[in-house]
Amino acid sequence: MAKINVVQFAILSDTLPDNGLSYSVGLGFKCAPAAMRIGCTFTIEVAHNDATILKLEIFCEFDIKPDDWNSRIKDSTLTITRDELGYFANQAVGTARGIMFCKTEGTPFSQFILPPVNITKLLDEDFTIDLSKQEE
Numbered sequence: 001m002a003k004i005n006v007v008q009f010a011i012l013s014d015t016l017p018d019n020g021l022s023y024s025v026g027l028g029f030k031c032a033p034a035a036m037r038i039g040c041t042f043t044i045e046v047a048h049n050d051a052t053i054l055k056l057e058i059f060c061e062f063d064i065k066p067d068d069w070n071s072r073i074k075d076s077t078l079t080i081t082r083d084e085l086g087y088f089a090n091q092a093v094g095t096a097r098g099i100m101f102c103k104t105e106g107t108p109f110s111q112f113i114l115p116p117v118n119i120t121k122l123l124d125e126d127f128t129i130d131l132s133k134q135e136e
Helices: 066-071 082-104
Strands: 003-011 021-032 037-048 051-063 077-080 127-130
Touching (some): 021 077, 021 082, 021 127
Antiparallel strands (some): 003 051, 021 037
C-alpha cells in the first residue's frame, strides 16, 4: 500500500439509534499505468430508516513492482485478476475499519464497528485496461 486517502467522512446525526440500522458498501478500482499503481475506492454508508447517518469513503493506492506489472500485460492489455482485486479490497476494508474507529472515537458512533464484508460478492470480473489507449 503506497497511500491512503480519506475522500469523505461525515457523521450526519447526533445519536446512534439502538436498532433499525442498515449499511451499504461500494467498491471500485482505478489504474495509473505510468505509476504502475492500482487504486481501490471503498465506501460505506450507515443508515437509519433510509436516512444516511454516517458516510466514509477512502481511496487506497497500491504500487505494483515492475516485473509483476509487466507480467500482467498481454497484447497491450493489463489484467488484474479478480483474486488480486480481492486482496487489494480486503486491505481497503481493513483500513476503512481502522479509520472509522479513529474518526468516531469519543462519539456514540464508536459503538458501530464495520462488520465483515464479503468481498467476493462485490467482485464480478477481472480488471482490464487497454494500455494502448492511455494518454501519456
